[in-house]
Amino acid sequence: MQAPRRALVTGGAGFLGSHLCDQLIDRGDEVLCVDNLLTGRKANIRHLLDHPSFEFLRHDVSQPLQVEVDVIYHLACPASPVQYQSDPTRTIETALEGAIHLLHLARDVGAKILLASTSEVYGDPEVHPQTESYRGSVTTTGPRSCYDEGKRASETLFWDAHLQFGTRIRIARIFNTYGPRMRADDGRVVSTFLVQGLTGQPFTVYGDGSQTRSFCYVSDLIDGLIRLMDASDDAAGISEPVNLGNPEERTVLELVDAVRVVTGSTAPVVPLPLPIDDPVRRCPSIVRAQHLLGWRPVTPLIGGLRATAQALAEEEGLPAPPPPDASLAGAQAARLDGAGRAS
Ligand code: NAD
Ligand code: UDP
Numbered sequence: 001m002q003a004p005r006r007a008l009v010t011g012g013a014g015f016l017g018s019h020l021c022d023q024l025i026d027r028g029d030e031v032l033c034v035d036n037l038l039t040g041r042k043a044n045i046r047h048l049l050d051h052p053s054f055e056f057l058r059h060d061v062s063q064p065l066q067v068e069v070d071v072i073y074h075l076a077c078p079a080s081p082v083q084y085q086s087d088p089t090r091t092i093e094t095a096l097e098g099a100i101h102l103l104h105l106a107r108d109v110g111a112k113i114l115l116a117s118t119s120e121v122y123g124d125p126e127v128h129p130q131t132e133s134y135r136g137s138v139t140t141t142g143p144r145s146c147y148d149e150g151k152r153a154s155e156t157l158f159w160d161a162h163l164q165f166g167t168r169i170r171i172a173r174i175f176n177t178y179g180p181r182m183r184a185d186d187g188r189v190v191s192t193f194l195v196q197g198l199t200g201q202p203f204t205v206y207g208d209g210s211q212t213r214s215f216c217y218v219s220d221l222i223d224g225l226i227r228l229m230d231a232s233d234d235a236a237g238i239s240e241p242v243n244l245g246n247p248e249e250r251t252v253l254e255l256v257d258a259v260r261v262v263t264g265s266t267a268p269v270v271p272l273p274l275p276i277d278d279p280v281r282r283c284p285s286i287v288r289a290q291h292l293l294g295w296r297p298v299t300p301l302i303g304g305l306r307a308t309a310q311a312l313a314e315e316e317g318l319p320a321p322p323p324p325d326a327s328l329a330g331a332q333a334a335r336l337d338g339a340g341r342a343s
Helices: 015-026 083-087 088-107 147-164 189-199 217-230 252-263 287-293 301-316 330-336
Strands: 005-012 031-033 055-060 071-073 112-118 171-176 202-208 213-214 241-244 249-252 269-272
Touching: 005 015, 005 088, 015 112, 015 217, 015 330, 031 088, 071 088, 083 088, 083 213, 083 269, 088 112, 088 147, 112 147, 112 217, 147 171, 171 217, 189 301, 202 252, 213 252, 217 241, 217 287, 241 287, 249 252, 252 301
Parallel strands: 005 031, 005 071, 031 055, 071 112, 112 171, 171 241, 202 269
Antiparallel strands: 213 249
8 A cells, every 4th residue: 555645735724725734634645734823823724633644833934944745835925915015024035935945855855846826926917818928027126026026036946946956846826716714804805805795894995996806716726736736747847837726807896796695795895095016907827727737616706705704704703694595696696606707
């Protein structure tokens, strides 16, 4: 019988990392979760702490780490604009020093390593949808630069380790992902609007709400990350960046409509200023992921938002979302989940 694979998940107590730990444990891997709990929470992994195949280590990835592992999923980095902009120096240092130390570890123990990169490497893109070959439109001196440039340089560090030392790498460019365990106060749009919807507060729409994002449900994203890690090293182009996200593009105002369907809220929109360098349009081309991994998201927006709203209500003691029939008309939900916009 094959020995269980030992996986290191950095940022494993965060939103995405904790779901990844769950999936890896479920399939029989051993998991070492490393996190300094900067934006993550012990509560996200509490149910795993007594599992014989799970270990938690409180550690800052900007310091070196020596452990025996077969694969490394490197997710440690704050991801919400509010959080990563609150201490920009620390954000870019985490991205760079974390990538350097984890690549050294991968090289020392011969582990395969995956970087959780981001659609932010495309900046405020001029190409739609964004393909991996697009080089991006990014500034080195804006409020988002600490994160964008930190991730861009991390991709370069990964790529150079691959070229120079033969390190087996994977680079996932993750587009906006949402789901249970997002923090109610992390400032990202889905959790913010769901809390506002559940509590009947006005929706804080930045700018005129015509800017777009593409929202991927967490279970779909985790499935994509694991497929990318597991893909054969011989697959052509597997070390190059791969977009993972939902190709259905929505305006922020359309997201408000969807949240109203799920929460039953009739609260108005309050327009607030658009943050500097907020990307106007964002939508992934997932042709590479489909071709290399046979992957595409399957969770409809309304269903994913409903599960997220339910979890937020339970975690935060907020009013529960109404049952589907009692919320706005099913026809409206179907329209918002319309398949037509997928590219
Ligand atoms: P998150 O903030 O919930 O998770 C990040 C985790 O990293 C947290 O648990 C945090 O405590 C930990 N961390 C931060 N700095 C650390 C350090 N110096 N040492 C050790 N641990 C540290 O965010 P998330 O949404 O789960 O994002 C996870 C990863 O995915 C990030 O690298 C992020 O850039 C990337 N990503 C996420 C999205 C998304 O929509 N969720 C989109 C693009 C990229
Ligand atoms: N946004 C908004 N109201 C909020 C929070 C965010 O209108 O309360 C907008 C934000 O301006 C951006 C989009 O929602 O256009 C997504 O923001 P988020 O912070 O979730 O992530 P981003 O994709 O910008 O990194």
